[in-house]
Amino acid sequence: MAANKLNLKDKYRLLTRDLDWEFSYQERKKAFPFEEFEGIKITDWSKWEDPFRLTMDAYWKYQAEKEKKLYAIFDAFAQNNSQLNVTDPRYINAIKLFLTAVSPLEYQAFQGFAHTGRQFGGVGARVACQMQSIDELRHVQTQIHAMSHYNKFFDGFQDWSHMHDRVWYLSVPKSFFDDARSAGPFEYLVAISFSFEYVLTNLLFVPFMSGAAYNGDMATVTFGFSAQSDEARHMTLGLEVIKFLLEQHEDNVPLVQKWIDKWFWRGAQLLSIVGMMMDYMLPNKVMSWKEAWGVYFEEAGGALFKDLARYGIRMPKYVEQVQTEHMSHQLWWTMYTHGHATGFHTWIPTDEEMDWLSEKYPETFDKYYRPRWELAKQMEAEGNRFYTKALPQLCTTCQIPMLFTEVDDPTQLSFRDTVYHGERYHFCSDGCRDIFHEEPEKYVQSWLPVHQIFQGNCGGPGVEQVLSEYYGMNLGADNLDIKGSPDEQRWNRWKGVA
């Protein structure tokens, strides 16, 4: 019998690099039409390094085993009614937000990497993108399966993908990925693989999975761990992308720097959602958003950018303007005051939680944010729970309501604007305004939910019809304060609380 087992090196060569071919009757350029328009110069694709050397056959085998274990845990979770083991029903709202805001981004990433992988002339990069694409598809599936259990017991889980495409605050994550996917393939990789996966993803996954563990949600912890080994590969791809682009041609350096500046800022604004979750939505807190930023960005990112300095890359612009001291408070206040229009419940932090926030934000919480909650408490006690009446102004770039304050004055909202071809555009920050200035023809197309409502493109005529008919929210169940909600009433019945 002939030896039919290849050694790893040969297998890798045959199943990745050897999949490429010479183009004999078609121009190579025509086969990869997206490769040049961004201005990136690639002189030698064979320099692409793949540190994992994973081949497709090994990938399937390995992932299948991982998922067998994962689904066994989901089954056990369901059979043991483990939804009853979470700290309290407020926690579930972080999961609702994750399912509607983050899981659909996994699907967008799957589509983005499938497209991007097709566009590269180098086979190493194509195979790496293909694997990540499949990873992302698996991630969205396992997340849906893990969270579907909660759909049997809690409101707000029914139509997450429909909501992702339509709901006002979900346009923030959606437009982030739309922006990346409508860019060229190299910007997409710098945006998602490097800036998001490599620089910022630990801020999303580590706190989220620890948050789940601290709050008794073993299903979420399990899908998080299952995704971790993939994430390690994604982060490595992110770093390889950057090094490869920078080593290929010196003309790539300013382009890459511009993309890092842009995507770092977009990512930092987007992650304010995670900050709000950590500081306000987790009944058992892991660490504050400010602490998480210190550990996962300032320490880890600082070292990274020191390494990249030899290529002529500096820290992202605007890094000094990221307001980790304020953003979580300002965002949760926005969600609380718009709680009639959110697909999850909101609430006033308890006295103990406010003390924790004072301790974590000693310079700012008592001075700027506790008084807001005192006002909210007073209004609630008067039977007049505060829901804001009008719709907020949105940032044209990040699409977040213009809720952030000036870097040097936390009592004053930050307003930036510009006039382009006779039209005025508004922004929450210098970073978002400058991103617009780079590519105004892209962002004049921003689908800003508040403006779309006023144009009559989201049903209506009133906000109630927009929420129920266009967004698909069950009003009175999915939205409003947790106090008195059906979620809370059911929980109290299960727990035998009057």
Add this chain to the structure above:
Amino acid sequence: MPVRAITPDYVGEVKDLQANFHGNQLVYVGWDHHLMFCAAFAFPLPPTTTFRQLRDEVMVEGFSAHPEWKEIDWDSTQWLLNGEPFIPQLDVALIDQGIDHKSLLRFQTPELKGFMGAAV
């Protein structure tokens, strides 16, 4: 370069042209140093709306929940239109005093310090 696109001379469709608002224009109004309201509000209004209607009807909807709303002395209130000092004419249409589509009006009431004096 106004956009980095594979299509030569790519031009984006402007989503928020005034023509798309069925006769209305958008006006944003924010109350400086009063963060009970997380952001400025957006209102779709006929350009012929007078400033008095804006202040006494439209803005009431958005801002009147604030405990200091009733204490505002409109005679001493300062206004900014798109970042510049502005003196409103109460009975003149918005459009006739330069408040056009997607203009931002901010008002300042320095004697009112917000709930608990905390700019809330």
